[in-house]
Amino acid sequence: AQSVTQLDSHVSVSEGTPVLLRCNYSSSYSPSLFWYVQHPNKGLQLLLKYTSAATLVKGINGFEAEFKKSETSFHLTKPSAHMSDAAEYFCVVTLYSSASKIIFGSGTRLSIRP
Amino acid sequence: EAGVAQSPRYKIIEKRQSVAFWCNPISGHATLYWYQQILGQGPKLLIQFQNNGVVDDSQLPKDRFSAERLKGVDSTLKIQPAKLEDSAVYLCASSGVLSGNTIYFGEGSWLTVV
Numbered sequence: 001a002q003s004v005t006q007l008d009s010h011v012s013v014s015e016g017t018p019v020l021l022r023c024n025y026s027s028s029y030s031p032s033l034f035w036y037v038q039h040p041n042k043g044l045q046l047l048l049k050y051t052s053a054a055t056l057v058k059g060i061n062g063f064e065a066e067f068k069k070s071e072t073s074f075h076l077t078k079p080s081a082h083m084s085d086a087a088e089y090f091c092v093v094t095l096y097s098s099a100s101k102i103i104f105g106s107g108t109r110l111s112i113r114p
Numbered sequence: 115e116a117g118v119a120q121s122p123r124y125k126i127i128e129k130r131q132s133v134a135f136w137c138n139p140i141s142g143h144a145t146l147y148w149y150q151q152i153l154g155q156g157p158k159l160l161i162q163f164q165n166n167g168v169v170d171d172s173q174l175p176k177d178r179f180s181a182e183r184l185k186g187v188d189s190t191l192k193i194q195p196a197k198l199e200d201s202a203v204y205l206c207a208s209s210g211v212l213s214g215n216t217i218y219f220g221e222g223s224w225l226t227v228v
Binding site: 032034036041042043044045046049051090092094102104105106 | 118147155156157159205207214215216217218219220221222224
């Protein structure tokens with residue numbers, strides 16, 4: 001069975017400090033992994049994706065994530081948080097057989113303290 | 115590249131009334147998804163189309179929800195009659211081989227049932 005676990009429902013950091021949002025997955029197959037961001041009253045925007053190429057993936061707005069197969073993790077990081085990063089973040093795994101199967105994590109709300 | 119278009123963006127209706135949401139996916143995307151996102155939760159898949167065929171509608175409340183994608187392009191999601199618990203954001207998304215099967219989301223249609 002496939003699943004995605006976001007280990008923190010809420011993360012709060014000070015502006016200018018590093019951000020770490022944790023995601024673990026379970027999959028019998030080689031998955032594709034994504035991080036999406038959702039700002040208040042907005043749709044989901046793709047931050048970055050891993051599709052079996054380089055294990056360190058760089059995304060938009062200074063975010064990056066590292067795929068670690070041995071740890072079944074795909075944690076999202078950013079060296080220095082900005083106030084505009086405050087949003088909900090979703091880790092997503094997809095499996096491609098005859099049709100796409102998408103599994104969402106429960107989301108992590110990121111708050112930024114001035 | 116134009117994104118996923120949805121309308122209307124906002125809708126307020128009384129319970130037992132009906133409502134319809136429209137989605138136009140990214141050009142060339144064969145797969146179209148409708149998600150329901152209740153405030154504070156992650157998106158829940160309602161229905162997935164591959165071209166004009168239904169791939170997964172296991173979580174669609176078929177007694178009140180219906181969706182169609184007649185020509186394999188745009189899609190309509192209908193709720194009739196609406197209940198208070200249907201208040202949510204309805205997200206349309208699409209994916210296709212040419213975009214690496216990455217899922218792209220629209221801005222969402224916000225439904226309030228009073």
